[in-house]
Amino acid sequence: MRLVAAALFALGAVSAASSQVPPDTATRPITFVADVAPIFHKHCISCHRAGEMAPMSLVTYAESRPWAKAIRNQVVERRMPPWFADPAIGHFANDIRLSDRDVDVIARWVGEGAPRGDGPEPTPPENNDGWRIGKPDLVLKLQQPFDVPARGIVEYQYFQIPTNLTEDRWVQAIEIRPTDRRTVHHLRVFARPPGPDVPRAAISPDRSLCPEEVCGDLEPPLAGFGPNIASIGVGTLPDVFPLGTAKRLKAGSVISLHVHYVTTGTSVTDQTEIGFVFAKSPPAIELKTISLAQEKFVIPPKTASHAVVGTVHFQVDAALWTLGPHSHLRGKSWRFDLIDPEGQQRPLLAVPQFDFNWQTHYVFDSPIPVKAGSRLQATAVFDNSPANQDNPDPDAAVRWGNQTTDEMMFASVTYSVKSP
Numbered sequence: 001m002r003l004v005a006a007a008l009f010a011l012g013a014v015s016a017a018s019s020q021v022p023p024d025t026a027t028r029p030i031t032f033v034a035d036v037a038p039i040f041h042k043h044c045i046s047c048h049r050a051g052e053m054a055p056m057s058l059v060t061y062a063e064s065r066p067w068a069k070a071i072r073n074q075v076v077e078r079r080m081p082p083w084f085a086d087p088a089i090g091h092f093a094n095d096i097r098l099s100d101r102d103v104d105v106i107a108r109w110v111g112e113g114a115p116r117g118d119g120p121e122p123t124p125p126e127n128n129d130g131w132r133i134g135k136p137d138l139v140l141k142l143q144q145p146f147d148v149p150a151r152g153i154v155e156y157q158y159f160q161i162p163t164n165l166t167e168d169r170w171v172q173a174i175e176i177r178p179t180d181r182r183t184v185h186h187l188r189v190f191a192r193p194p195g196p197d198v199p200r201a202a203i204s205p206d207r208s209l210c211p212e213e214v215c216g217d218l219e220p221p222l223a224g225f226g227p228n229i230a231s232i233g234v235g236t237l238p239d240v241f242p243l244g245t246a247k248r249l250k251a252g253s254v255i256s257l258h259v260h261y262v263t264t265g266t267s268v269t270d271q272t273e274i275g276f277v278f279a280k281s282p283p284a285i286e287l288k289t290i291s292l293a294q295e296k297f298v299i300p301p302k303t304a305s306h307a308v309v310g311t312v313h314f315q316v317d318a319a320l321w322t323l324g325p326h327s328h329l330r331g332k333s334w335r336f337d338l339i340d341p342e343g344q345q346r347p348l349l350a351v352p353q354f355d356f357n358w359q360t361h362y363v364f365d366s367p368i369p370v371k372a373g374s375r376l377q378a379t380a381v382f383d384n385s386p387a388n389q390d391n392p393d394p395d396a397a398v399r400w401g402n403q404t405t406d407e408m409m410f411a412s413v414t415y416s417v418k419s420p
């Protein structure tokens with residue numbers, strides 16, 4: 001109990017310190033201990049911590065000091081923390097941008113020589129053995145390690161892991177931890193209800209999985225996969241669902257994983273782990289995730305802006321909770337609009353400069369109500385010109401495909417159906 005209280009106290013101190021400028025900073029030097037560490041602990045170390053996706057840790061002064069100039073550049077130019085939604089459209093619960101005040105404090109600290117300051121450094125928030133979602137109630141691991149070679153192209157891999165759950169559970173948070181994050185381009189987790197196994201060839205995981213009565217024009221659910229409960233791309237953070245909402249994991253479910261490994265020049269043995277935090281009681285609202293995809297497109301060679309549109313029709317009243325746009329190296333921008341049955345269009349999310357390295361899930365601050373008969377329309381724009389520095393081949397006509405050199409127009413959409 002004593003430890004818990006201490007940890008809570010430390011967290012409280014952190015948020016209080018970073019929420020307003022202490023009145024004396026104009027006259028005294030800005031220091032790591034008093035001013036900067038609380039900002040890093042709140043906004044940076046979820047990624048900049050040993051074992052996480054960023055290249056260096058920013059937990060302590062000794063670790064941060066060598067990076068001071070790079071840190072100033074990154075935060076002043078708003079490249080860190082990474083966030084790509086147009087701030088003029090929508091409000092998001094996981095918006096990790098720094099306030100102007102925090103940017104100013106960091107820039108002044110670096111300008112003044114990045115001093116440490118006296119006294120002990122603030123304690124970082126608890127690490128839970130590296131699980132960002134807190135201590136998981138259930139951890140599932142690939143049953144056999146998978147060897148990712150140093151070079152070449154790896155076909156999609158499919159794995160199954162039995163949950164052995166004897167009753168339904170409600171997933172409050174879920175975290176996917178590959179052994180080496182850099183080898184996983186994306187990974188999708190499905191929960192197949194108990195039943196006979198389905199031959200691999202019958203499974204096409206990129207199809208939409210929305211019940212027909214909810215989303216009129218999508219493919220019906222496939223026998224082999226079951227609901228999508230989580231996915232990560234490059235740079236995606238774990239899903240923590242708001243209290244009172246959760247995803248159902250049926251008793252006896254078998255987790256099926258669909259993994260796109262990429263080679264990094266070094267061979268890696270992967271044994272991905274998936275951690276689940278379960279809700280203590282059944283939630284008021286059940287969340288489900290569907291895929292919005294448009295597979296029929298050809299992006300002409302040397303074209304700087306080619307738009308591809310995909311739509312989901314809602315047949316029932318619903319609410320939207322998150323949007324996760326996904327395209328590859330030619331992805332240039334995304335936007336999502338909700339068009340109600342009267343034709344009124346409401347912009348929900350715009351990502352004016354899509355970056356393949358950041359496959360962010362955008363979690364709405366409060367869920368977006370959807371009237372039956374509305375359309376969710378997504379527009380992805382692709383840049384297949386030589387001016388796109390990431391473009392692997394501007395002379396190619398580019399179609400839907402699994403490899404990073406192909407393209408995808410794909411978004412995960414988390415929704416709930418309002419109870420009547």
Ligand code: HEC
Pocket residue numbers: 039040043044045046047048053054055067070071072074075080081082096098235237357
């Ligand atoms: C969502 C994860 C995430 C968060 C949050 C985050 N970073 Fe990063 N950061 C990364 C990754 C991954 C890289 C390396 C790839 C890149 O540069 O895009 C990086 C790179 C950097 C670099 C460049 C390092 C170099 O090689 O020059 C700096 C500096 C940096 N981050 C500072 C920060 C600071 C300061 C914060 C908080 C205010 C922050 N980052 C928050 C993930 C994150």
